[in-house]
Amino acid sequence: MPELPEVETVCRGLAMKMEGRVLTRVEQRRPNLRIPFPDRMVERLTGRRVVTIRRRAKYILIHLDDDQVLIVHLGMSGRMTIGQDLGPPAAHDHVLLTTDDGSDIRFNDARRFGLMAMTGADILDSHPLLASLGPEPLGNEFSAETLSRALKAKITPIKSALLDQTVVAGLGNIYVCEALFRAGISPTRIAATVAGRDAERLVPVIREVLTEAIAAGGSTLRDYVQASGELGYFQHSFSVYDREGQACPGCTCDISSTGGVQRIVQANRSTFYCPRRQR
DNA sequence: CTTTCGTCCTGACTGC
DNA sequence: TGCAGTCAGGACGAAA
Numbered sequence: 001m002p003e004l005p006e007v008e009t010v011c012r013g014l015a016m017k018m019e020g021r022v023l024t025r026v027e028q029r030r031p032n033l034r035i036p037f038p039d040r041m042v043e044r045l046t047g048r049r050v051v052t053i054r055r056r057a058k059y060i061l062i063h064l065d066d067d068q069v070l071i072v073h074l075g076m077s078g079r080m081t082i083g084q085d086l087g088p089p090a091a092h093d094h095v096l097l098t099t100d101d102g103s104d105i106r107f108n109d110a111r112r113f114g115l116m117a118m119t120g121a122d123i124l125d126s127h128p129l130l131a132s133l134g135p136e137p138l139g140n141e142f143s144a145e146t147l148s149r150a151l152k153a154k155i156t157p158i159k160s161a162l163l164d165q166t167v168v169a170g171l172g173n174i175y176v177c178e179a180l181f182r183a184g185i186s187p188t189r190i191a192a193t194v195a196g197r198d199a200e201r202l203v204p205v206i207r208e209v210l211t212e213a214i215a216a217g218g219s220t221l222r223d224y225v226q227a228s229g230e231l232g233y234f235q236h237s238f239s240v241y242d243r244e245g246q247a248c249p250g251c252t253c254d255i256s257s258t259g260g261v262q263r264i265v266q267a268n269r270s271t272f273y274c275p276r277r278q279r
Numbered sequence: 280c281t282t283t284c285g286t287c288c289t290g291a292c293t294g295c
Numbered sequence: 296t297g298c299a300g301t302c303a304g305g306a307c308g309a310a311a
Contacts (some may be wrong), residue, residue: 005283034287076304077289111288113305173304268284269304289306
Protein backbone atom coordinates (compact mmCIF):
# COMPACT_ATOMS: atom_id res chain seq x y z
CA MET A 1 0.00 0.00 0.00
CA PRO A 2 1.70 3.11 -1.18
CA GLU A 3 2.39 5.61 1.53
CA LEU A 4 4.52 8.72 1.28
CA PRO A 5 7.87 6.95 0.73
CA GLU A 6 6.42 4.71 -1.97
CA VAL A 7 4.78 7.66 -3.71
CA GLU A 8 8.05 9.56 -3.52
CA THR A 9 9.83 6.61 -5.12
CA VAL A 10 7.21 6.40 -7.87
CA CYS A 11 7.53 10.14 -8.50
CA ARG A 12 11.27 9.88 -8.88
CA GLY A 13 10.92 6.97 -11.26
CA LEU A 14 8.28 8.76 -13.31
CA ALA A 15 10.28 11.97 -13.37
CA MET A 16 13.31 10.21 -14.79
CA LYS A 17 11.31 8.78 -17.65
CA MET A 18 8.74 11.49 -18.30
CA GLU A 19 10.09 14.95 -17.55
CA GLY A 20 10.73 16.75 -20.82
CA ARG A 21 8.93 14.10 -22.83
CA VAL A 22 5.81 14.52 -24.95
CA LEU A 23 2.83 12.24 -24.40
CA THR A 24 2.28 10.87 -27.89
CA ARG A 25 -0.41 8.37 -27.01
CA VAL A 26 -2.92 8.23 -24.18
CA GLU A 27 -5.48 5.52 -23.63
CA GLN A 28 -8.13 5.45 -20.92
CA ARG A 29 -9.69 2.03 -20.59
CA ARG A 30 -12.58 2.64 -18.22
CA PRO A 31 -14.71 5.63 -17.20
CA ASN A 32 -13.68 5.95 -13.58
CA LEU A 33 -11.55 4.87 -10.68
CA ARG A 34 -12.71 5.98 -7.24
CA ILE A 35 -14.07 9.05 -9.01
CA PRO A 36 -14.66 9.64 -12.73
CA PHE A 37 -11.63 10.46 -14.82
CA PRO A 38 -11.36 14.16 -15.75
CA ASP A 39 -13.51 15.30 -18.66
CA ARG A 40 -11.73 14.77 -21.97
CA MET A 41 -8.61 13.59 -20.15
CA VAL A 42 -7.22 11.78 -23.18
CA GLU A 43 -7.52 14.85 -25.39
CA ARG A 44 -6.11 17.13 -22.71
CA LEU A 45 -3.04 14.93 -22.20
CA THR A 46 -2.24 13.89 -25.75
CA GLY A 47 0.53 15.98 -27.29
CA ARG A 48 1.42 17.70 -24.03
CA ARG A 49 4.97 17.85 -22.78
CA VAL A 50 5.63 16.90 -19.16
CA VAL A 51 7.45 19.73 -17.42
CA THR A 52 7.93 18.45 -13.86
CA ILE A 53 6.64 15.70 -11.62
CA ARG A 54 6.34 16.41 -7.92
CA ARG A 55 4.74 14.92 -4.84
CA ARG A 56 2.36 16.46 -2.31
CA ALA A 57 1.35 14.13 0.52
CA LYS A 58 0.45 10.92 -1.33
CA TYR A 59 -0.47 12.73 -4.55
CA ILE A 60 1.64 12.64 -7.70
CA LEU A 61 1.50 15.98 -9.49
CA ILE A 62 2.35 15.88 -13.19
CA HIS A 63 2.85 19.42 -14.51
CA LEU A 64 2.22 19.86 -18.23
CA ASP A 65 3.41 22.49 -20.67
CA ASP A 66 -0.03 24.09 -20.91
CA ASP A 67 -0.06 24.84 -17.15
CA GLN A 68 -2.44 22.02 -16.42
CA VAL A 69 -1.59 19.52 -13.70
CA LEU A 70 -2.56 15.88 -13.69
CA ILE A 71 -3.19 14.79 -10.09
CA VAL A 72 -2.71 11.09 -9.47
CA HIS A 73 -3.40 9.12 -6.30
CA LEU A 74 -2.36 5.48 -6.13
CA GLY A 75 -4.95 4.62 -3.52
CA MET A 76 -4.34 1.27 -1.99
CA SER A 77 -3.24 -0.96 -4.85
CA GLY A 78 -2.24 1.53 -7.52
CA ARG A 79 1.08 1.14 -9.26
CA MET A 80 2.96 2.59 -12.18
CA THR A 81 4.87 0.34 -14.49
CA ILE A 82 7.39 1.67 -16.94
CA GLY A 83 9.01 -0.05 -19.84
CA GLN A 84 9.59 -0.14 -23.57
CA ASP A 85 6.95 -1.79 -25.75
CA LEU A 86 5.10 -3.39 -22.88
CA GLY A 87 2.66 -5.10 -25.23
CA PRO A 88 -1.01 -5.68 -24.59
CA PRO A 89 -2.40 -4.14 -21.40
CA ALA A 90 -2.44 -6.30 -18.30
CA ALA A 91 -5.47 -6.82 -16.13
CA HIS A 92 -6.35 -3.59 -14.30
CA ASP A 93 -4.19 -1.41 -16.53
CA HIS A 94 -6.56 1.56 -16.63
CA VAL A 95 -4.48 4.31 -18.24
CA LEU A 96 -1.74 3.79 -20.82
CA LEU A 97 0.73 6.53 -21.72
CA THR A 98 3.42 6.51 -24.38
CA THR A 99 6.16 9.13 -24.63
CA ASP A 100 7.91 10.47 -27.68
CA ASP A 101 11.03 8.47 -26.84
CA GLY A 102 9.11 5.23 -26.73
CA SER A 103 8.49 4.62 -23.04
CA ASP A 104 5.26 3.00 -21.94
CA ILE A 105 3.86 4.15 -18.61
CA ARG A 106 0.83 2.35 -17.23
CA PHE A 107 -1.39 3.05 -14.28
CA ASN A 108 -2.59 -0.24 -12.83
CA ASP A 109 -4.97 -0.37 -9.90
CA ALA A 110 -6.80 -3.60 -9.11
CA ARG A 111 -8.87 -2.17 -6.29
CA ARG A 112 -9.50 1.16 -7.95
CA PHE A 113 -9.14 3.23 -4.79
CA GLY A 114 -6.86 5.50 -6.75
CA LEU A 115 -7.92 8.55 -8.73
CA MET A 116 -6.90 11.04 -11.37
CA ALA A 117 -7.91 14.69 -11.54
CA MET A 118 -6.80 17.73 -13.53
CA THR A 119 -6.61 21.38 -12.63
CA GLY A 120 -4.72 24.53 -13.46
CA ALA A 121 -1.26 24.95 -11.96
CA ASP A 122 -2.19 28.40 -10.67
CA ILE A 123 -5.04 27.02 -8.59
CA LEU A 124 -3.46 23.70 -7.70
CA ASP A 125 -3.10 24.41 -3.99
CA SER A 126 -6.75 25.26 -3.68
CA HIS A 127 -7.93 22.12 -5.43
CA PRO A 128 -10.34 20.29 -3.10
CA LEU A 129 -8.05 17.28 -2.92
CA LEU A 130 -5.09 19.36 -1.77
CA ALA A 131 -6.54 22.38 -0.06
CA SER A 132 -6.89 21.00 3.46
CA LEU A 133 -3.68 18.98 3.60
CA GLY A 134 -1.41 19.65 6.55
CA PRO A 135 2.36 20.19 6.38
CA GLU A 136 4.72 17.83 4.62
CA PRO A 137 6.39 15.70 7.30
CA LEU A 138 9.78 16.16 5.65
CA GLY A 139 9.31 19.88 5.14
CA ASN A 140 10.36 22.84 7.26
CA GLU A 141 6.80 23.63 8.30
CA PHE A 142 6.54 20.39 10.22
CA SER A 143 7.97 20.88 13.68
CA ALA A 144 7.26 20.03 17.30
CA GLU A 145 5.55 23.40 17.56
CA THR A 146 3.22 22.93 14.61
CA LEU A 147 2.48 19.33 15.54
CA SER A 148 1.72 20.28 19.11
CA ARG A 149 -0.60 23.00 17.93
CA ALA A 150 -2.45 20.54 15.71
CA LEU A 151 -2.77 17.94 18.46
CA LYS A 152 -3.58 20.24 21.35
CA ALA A 153 -7.35 20.22 20.99
CA LYS A 154 -7.75 16.65 19.78
CA ILE A 155 -9.31 14.02 22.00
CA THR A 156 -8.92 11.27 19.43
CA PRO A 157 -6.15 8.66 19.88
CA ILE A 158 -2.73 9.78 18.62
CA LYS A 159 -2.84 6.92 16.11
CA SER A 160 -5.94 8.39 14.50
CA ALA A 161 -4.64 11.95 14.71
CA LEU A 162 -1.48 11.07 12.78
CA LEU A 163 -3.55 9.43 10.06
CA ASP A 164 -5.50 12.69 9.74
CA GLN A 165 -4.02 14.30 6.63
CA THR A 166 -4.79 17.78 7.95
CA VAL A 167 -2.46 17.19 10.91
CA VAL A 168 0.43 15.93 8.83
CA ALA A 169 0.18 14.99 5.17
CA GLY A 170 1.26 11.64 3.86
CA LEU A 171 1.42 9.25 6.79
CA GLY A 172 -0.50 5.99 6.49
CA ASN A 173 -1.12 3.05 8.75
CA ILE A 174 2.32 1.49 8.44
CA TYR A 175 4.48 4.50 9.16
CA VAL A 176 2.24 5.78 11.93
CA CYS A 177 2.67 2.44 13.71
CA GLU A 178 6.40 2.46 13.11
CA ALA A 179 6.89 6.07 14.20
CA LEU A 180 4.91 5.61 17.40
CA PHE A 181 6.96 2.54 18.19
CA ARG A 182 10.24 4.36 17.70
CA ALA A 183 9.02 7.25 19.81
CA GLY A 184 7.84 4.93 22.58
CA ILE A 185 4.36 6.43 22.49
CA SER A 186 1.28 4.28 22.91
CA PRO A 187 -1.13 4.53 19.95
CA THR A 188 -4.00 4.73 22.43
CA ARG A 189 -2.82 7.97 24.03
CA ILE A 190 -5.17 10.89 23.59
CA ALA A 191 -3.61 13.15 20.95
CA ALA A 192 -3.68 16.24 23.16
CA THR A 193 -1.44 14.53 25.73
CA VAL A 194 1.24 14.06 23.09
CA ALA A 195 1.55 17.80 22.47
CA GLY A 196 4.72 19.25 23.97
CA ARG A 197 7.53 16.96 25.10
CA ASP A 198 6.30 13.87 23.28
CA ALA A 199 5.77 15.80 20.07
CA GLU A 200 9.41 16.82 20.26
CA ARG A 201 10.35 13.17 20.23
CA LEU A 202 7.80 12.25 17.58
CA VAL A 203 8.76 14.75 14.89
CA PRO A 204 12.35 13.62 14.32
CA VAL A 205 11.25 10.00 14.50
CA ILE A 206 8.61 10.52 11.81
CA ARG A 207 11.22 12.17 9.61
CA GLU A 208 13.66 9.35 10.29
CA VAL A 209 11.32 6.50 9.45
CA LEU A 210 10.16 8.17 6.23
CA THR A 211 13.67 9.08 5.18
CA GLU A 212 14.88 5.54 5.72
CA ALA A 213 12.03 4.13 3.69
CA ILE A 214 12.61 6.55 0.83
CA ALA A 215 16.30 5.71 0.89
CA ALA A 216 15.40 2.07 0.67
CA GLY A 217 13.35 2.78 -2.42
CA GLY A 218 9.95 2.29 -0.94
CA SER A 219 8.55 -0.72 0.75
CA THR A 220 5.66 -3.05 0.49
CA LEU A 221 3.95 -6.04 1.94
CA ARG A 222 1.87 -7.19 -0.96
CA ASP A 223 1.36 -5.48 -4.24
CA TYR A 224 3.65 -2.58 -4.85
CA VAL A 225 6.01 -2.35 -7.79
CA GLN A 226 8.67 0.29 -8.20
CA ALA A 227 8.10 2.98 -10.78
CA SER A 228 11.05 1.70 -12.75
CA GLY A 229 9.06 -1.44 -13.48
CA GLU A 230 11.76 -3.59 -11.90
CA LEU A 231 10.62 -7.03 -10.97
CA GLY A 232 9.96 -7.94 -7.39
CA TYR A 233 9.10 -6.01 -4.34
CA PHE A 234 11.36 -4.20 -2.03
CA GLN A 235 11.00 -5.91 1.32
CA HIS A 236 11.32 -3.45 4.15
CA SER A 237 11.73 -4.70 7.66
CA PHE A 238 9.19 -3.23 10.04
CA SER A 239 9.54 -3.24 13.80
CA VAL A 240 5.88 -3.74 14.63
CA TYR A 241 3.69 -3.46 11.54
CA ASP A 242 2.10 -6.79 10.63
CA ARG A 243 4.17 -8.52 13.30
CA GLU A 244 1.46 -9.53 15.75
CA GLY A 245 2.75 -12.00 18.30
CA GLN A 246 6.36 -11.65 17.18
CA ALA A 247 9.11 -10.39 19.38
CA CYS A 248 9.36 -6.64 19.76
CA PRO A 249 12.82 -5.63 18.53
CA GLY A 250 13.32 -3.51 21.63
CA CYS A 251 12.38 -6.11 24.22
CA THR A 252 15.04 -8.62 25.15
CA CYS A 253 12.89 -10.59 27.57
CA ASP A 254 11.18 -13.88 26.74
CA ILE A 255 8.36 -13.43 24.22
CA SER A 256 6.22 -16.00 26.05
CA SER A 257 5.98 -13.66 29.02
CA THR A 258 5.44 -10.46 27.01
CA GLY A 259 3.16 -11.72 24.25
CA GLY A 260 5.25 -9.80 21.74
CA VAL A 261 3.77 -7.23 19.39
CA GLN A 262 0.06 -6.62 19.97
CA ARG A 263 -2.59 -5.90 17.38
CA ILE A 264 -5.57 -3.75 18.28
CA VAL A 265 -8.21 -2.10 16.11
CA GLN A 266 -8.57 1.68 16.11
CA ALA A 267 -10.98 3.46 13.79
CA ASN A 268 -11.46 0.17 11.95
CA ARG A 269 -7.75 -0.08 11.23
CA SER A 270 -5.18 -2.45 12.64
CA THR A 271 -2.66 -0.93 15.00
CA PHE A 272 0.48 -2.83 15.91
CA TYR A 273 2.48 -1.87 18.97
CA CYS A 274 4.47 -3.04 21.95
CA PRO A 275 2.64 -2.24 25.19
CA ARG A 276 5.88 -2.60 27.15
CA ARG A 277 7.87 -0.08 25.14
CA GLN A 278 5.08 2.29 24.19
CA ARG A 279 3.39 4.27 26.94
C1' DC B 280 -17.64 22.03 15.15
C1' DT B 281 -15.28 17.11 16.06
C1' DT B 282 -15.15 12.32 15.68
C1' DT B 283 -16.60 7.88 14.12
C1' DC B 284 -18.15 4.77 10.83
C1' DG B 285 -19.55 2.93 6.29
C1' DT B 286 -18.20 2.78 1.61
C1' DC B 287 -15.74 1.88 -2.60
C1' DC B 288 -12.92 -2.64 -4.78
C1' DT B 289 -10.34 -7.04 -5.75
C1' DG B 290 -7.19 -10.49 -4.46
C1' DA B 291 -4.89 -13.09 -0.91
C1' DC B 292 -5.71 -15.83 2.55
C1' DT B 293 -8.39 -18.89 6.02
C1' DG B 294 -11.30 -22.50 7.31
C1' DC B 295 -14.75 -25.85 6.54
C1' DT C 296 -9.92 -29.31 -4.17
C1' DG C 297 -13.51 -25.84 -3.97
C1' DC C 298 -15.84 -22.26 -2.30
C1' DA C 299 -17.67 -18.90 0.99
C1' DG C 300 -16.18 -15.65 4.19
C1' DT C 301 -12.82 -12.31 6.02
C1' DC C 302 -9.50 -8.89 5.71
C1' DA C 303 -6.57 -5.23 3.85
C1' DG C 304 -6.57 0.01 3.37
C1' DG C 305 -6.94 5.97 1.59
C1' DA C 306 -9.96 9.22 1.84
C1' DC C 307 -14.57 10.86 1.18
C1' DG C 308 -19.15 11.61 2.92
C1' DA C 309 -22.75 10.65 6.09
C1' DA C 310 -24.07 10.09 10.69
C1' DA C 311 -23.68 10.92 15.53
